[in-house]
Amino acid sequence: MKWIQYTAPVFCLAVAMAQPPDNSKVNKRDAEKGAVTAETQSNKKADLDLTRNIRRDITNDKEMSSYAKNIKIISRDGAVTLRGPVKSTEEKQRIDSIAKKAAGDMKVDNQLEITPDK
Numbered sequence: 001m002k003w004i005q006y007t008a009p010v011f012c013l014a015v016a017m018a019q020p021p022d023n024s025k026v027n028k029r030d031a032e033k034g035a036v037t038a039e040t041q042s043n044k045k046a047d048l049d050l051t052r053n054i055r056r057d058i059t060n061d062k063e064m065s066s067y068a069k070n071i072k073i074i075s076r077d078g079a080v081t082l083r084g085p086v087k088s089t090e091e092k093q094r095i096d097s098i099a100k101k102a103a104g105d106m107k108v109d110n111q112l113e114i115t116p117d118k
Contacts, residue, residue, distance in 0.1 A: 036074050036081040036109070047075040050102060054080065057098045068095060071112060079107045085115035 041051065051073050059069050068091050071084035080103045086092050092112045099108045 036076075036083070036111075038072050038074060040076060041074050042076045044077075046078065050078065050080065051075045054099050054102050057102070058095060061094070061098075064094070065091060067091075067115065071095065073099070075103070078103060079109070081109045081111060083111045084113070086112050087115065089114060 041047070054073050054075075058064055058071070058073075065087040067084070068086045071082055071086065074081040074083070080099050082095060082099055086095065092110070092114060095112060096108060096110045099110070
């Protein structure tokens, strides 16, 4: 009976490792010329402050999922791009509203994707 106690976790780990995540579509998209990624974040003080303020408002919202709190927020010349998975349409809209409040209605490119629970 003791061998089950030790082999079951090892078996579960082996199964999990045998199924690599498939993010090849995202990698191809991010490799496209002109794609907005975290590397394109501006280091201008105004852009860094804008990103920081949006992130703070999102992370302070107790109803946001951990997915939402970890989205990519990229600011460049006052324009904001939002990327990554969120749990619901409501969450996507709430993040969009936070970003628009900080940057302005016409300066937010919301590329958030709704990811259902697995």
